[in-house]
Amino acid sequence: MSLAPSDWTLEARCQGSADSLFVEGAQQKKARQxxxxxxxxxxCLAEALDNRIEWGVWGGMTERERxxxxxxxxxxxxxxxxxxxxxxPDRS
Incomplete structure (x- = not known):
């Protein structure tokens, strides 16, 4: 399955619950579930890593892990x- 760069968000399990992914400490374990x-x-993980997103759980990884x-x-x-x-993408 090949998705356009932003289309993947439509299939994310966290759709509509993004606020629960921007937590700290022990709550991150629950968010990762x-x-x-x-x-x-x-x-999701590729998006966070390629764009150096610093906050929240993305692709099952915390900001510290990323x-x-x-x-x-x-x-x-x-x-x-x-x-x-x-x-x-070609980078000129």
Missing amino acids: LCRGCAVRSH RHLLRVRTDVESWASLLLGQKS
Whole structure:
């Protein structure tokens, strides 16, 4: 299934409950549960990583987990390409 960049949000399990994904501490564990089994989890994570979104749970990862991943995987130019097999947009 190939979705346009913003179309994936229409299939997200969290649709309509985004506020519950912007929590802190122990509440993040509960928020991450919502991501399990989501058909567009990889799209969501790629969006957060490619756009360096700093807040909330995206694709089942907290902001701390995403920061760590970005620090250790500096070789990745496009998370959408890596996670979804999508071509990265031409950057002039």
